[in-house]
Amino acid sequence: MSSRFVSVIAIVCGVVLCASAERPAFATDINKAAPQCQADFPEAMDLIMHENNGVHTAPQSTSFQWVTCSIPRSPLAANATSGSFYVDGDNLGGASTTCWVSSYDYTGVLLGSTSFTTSLPHYDMLLTLPVAQLGVWAYTSLTCALPANANGLLRGVTVVQ
Amino acid sequence: MKIPGVALGALVVAAGVSLYFHESESTPTAPTIMQSASPAGDARVAQLTRQVEALQRSLSAVQSQLASQKQTSAPDRAAAAKDSPPPELDVAAQRAQELERRRLYMAGVAAGFNNEKIDPAWATRVASRVSATFEGNEELRKRLRGVECRTQTCRLQMDEDDSVALSRQMPFLSLSLVDVLPSMSVDHIDQGNGHSTMILYMSSRAGAASGAGK
Numbered sequence: 238m239s240s241r242f243v244s245v246i247a248i249v250c251g252v253v254l255c256a257s258a259e260r261p262a263f264a265t266d267i268n269k270a271a272p273q274c275q276a277d278f279p280e281a282m283d284l285i286m287h288e289n290n291g292v293h294t295a296p297q298s299t300s301f302q303w304v305t306c307s308i309p310r311s312p313l314a315a316n317a318t319s320g321s322f323y324v325d326g327d328n329l330g331g332a333s334t335t336c337w338v339s340s341y342d343y344t345g346v347l348l349g350s351t352s353f354t355t356s357l358p359h360y361d362m363l364l365t366l367p368v369a370q371l372g373v374w375a376y377t378s379l380t381c382a383l384p385a386n387a388n389g390l391l392r393g394v395t396v397v398q
Numbered sequence: 399m400k401i402p403g404v405a406l407g408a409l410v411v412a413a414g415v416s417l418y419f420h421e422s423e424s425t426p427t428a429p430t431i432m433q434s435a436s437p438a439g440d441a442r443v444a445q446l447t448r449q450v451e452a453l454q455r456s457l458s459a460v461q462s463q464l465a466s467q468k469q470t471s472a473p474d475r476a477a478a479a480k481d482s483p484p485p486e487l488d489v490a491a492q493r494a495q496e497l498e499r500r501r502l503y504m505a506g507v508a509a510g511f512n513n514e515k516i517d518p519a520w521a522t523r524v525a526s527r528v529s530a531t532f533e534g535n536e537e538l539r540k541r542l543r544g545v546e547c548r549t550q551t552c553r554l555q556m557d558e559d560d561s562v563a564l565s566r567q568m569p570f571l572s573l574s575l576v577d578v579l580p581s582m583s584v585d586h587i588d589q590g591n592g593h594s595t596m597i598l599y600m601s602s603r604a605g606a607a608s609g610a611g612k
Contacts, residue, residue, distance in 0.1 A: 277569065303569055337572050337580075343493075347565065347596075348500070351581040352572050355608075363607045369503030370583065372496040382573050 267309050270393040271326070277303035277380070285383075291326065291392040294383045301382045308338065308377040310396045313368055320371040321397040322364045324379065328356050332384035334391065338364045343374040504585045507599050514548040521547040524578050524602070528552055531574040537567045543595070552579060554598040558586070564596070578602060 271292045276285040284298040294302045313320050322338050337352030349370040353362045371377070379394050525547040532538045532545075541564060543555040558564050572582075579600035587595045 335573050335576050337569075337576070339568075346586055347568065347584045349581070349583045350568075350572060352576045353580060354576045357608070361608065367503065367583075369500045372500070374493060374496065380569055380572075382569070 267396045271391040274304040274306035291390040293390045296387045306379045312373040323395040325392040327390045329388040332388035336381040340370045517549040550602045556596045558596040
């Protein structure tokens with residue numbers, strides 16, 4: 238009887254081990270909110286405002302201002318041909334926002350970039366770079382020219398993995 | 399971790415089932431005293447038998463689920479095995495591989511540009527925009543060595559060095575030309591004297607789309 242009990246325990250342990258085996262890990266999308274974005278130039282630091290839902294220029298800013306955001310990412314899948322990025326934000330009063338995603342090699346060499354400009358009140362833009370510009374060792378960033386007078390909010394960027 | 403975990407689990411289950419039934423088969427005509435003498439023992443055995451049957455059903459379900467997952471991911475894995483570097487490939491080799499991939503990509507971009515027909519109207523209009531952009535920026539202007547536009551692509555050649563002066567100007571270049579040349583692929587040719595030539599293939603092909611399907 239006791240050996241049968243041991244057998245049953247062994248079966249239970251086996252089933253538990255099977256059921257709890259790790260599932261394969263896949264890269265997933267990464268959302269990055271824009272409050273982490275920084276002014277590109279020191280003279281603009283006081284003209285960039287960071288809110289909990291994004292970043293915009295200060296009301297007293299009379300011209301557009303540059304911000305750059307880091308884009309965390311994982312290596313693309315082995316069979317991927319390109320990488321994509323969604324950039325989201327708002328324009329107020331007919332203002333327009335221009336953004337581009339750049340990719341740099343680990344040595345600092347610019348590999349490529351892709352950009353958009355939009356005056357949509359709410360934008361959700363998809364940018365794509367070829368895989369040759371998104372190597373395992375490449376760094377990517379988002380740079381935007383935000384409209385003056387707080388007339389545009391950059392909400393964030395999503396890396397599609 | 400996944401495969402050893404499953405294998406270990408399956409092994410333990412197999413051992414448990416084997417041991418359980420081996421014991422049942424090896425003593426079919428010689429029930430233990432406890433079995434024959436105790437109705438409570440019989441009930442316990444029956445309960446354990448039911449548990450074993452339930453566990454066997456669970457195991458079958460898990461096995462079929464695993465088989466299904468393997469079948470689904472088999473093409474992906476095959477593709478990954480074909481394209482991805484083997485695990486023992488070191489960083490230097492991996493970087494060399496990426497460099498080669500980039501070289502091939504840029505060779506394709508250059509060939510595409512060379513094969514592009516010339517649309518005189520577009521080429522003149524966009525080359526004029528590019529020139530105006532460079533004229534309006536001292537740092538860019540002094541580095542520009544040539545502009546050639548065709549139907550949807552312009553090739554710009556610029557001097558570059560180790561300073562950050564040029565990279566600081568790239569946002570202005572992108573901003574000025576985003577409406578006509580929104581995407582760029584960049585090549586760098588080492589001149590061997592601490593300087594290199596940056597070749598920008600700027601294209602009118604949209605690198606962006608409204609993400610309505612997100």
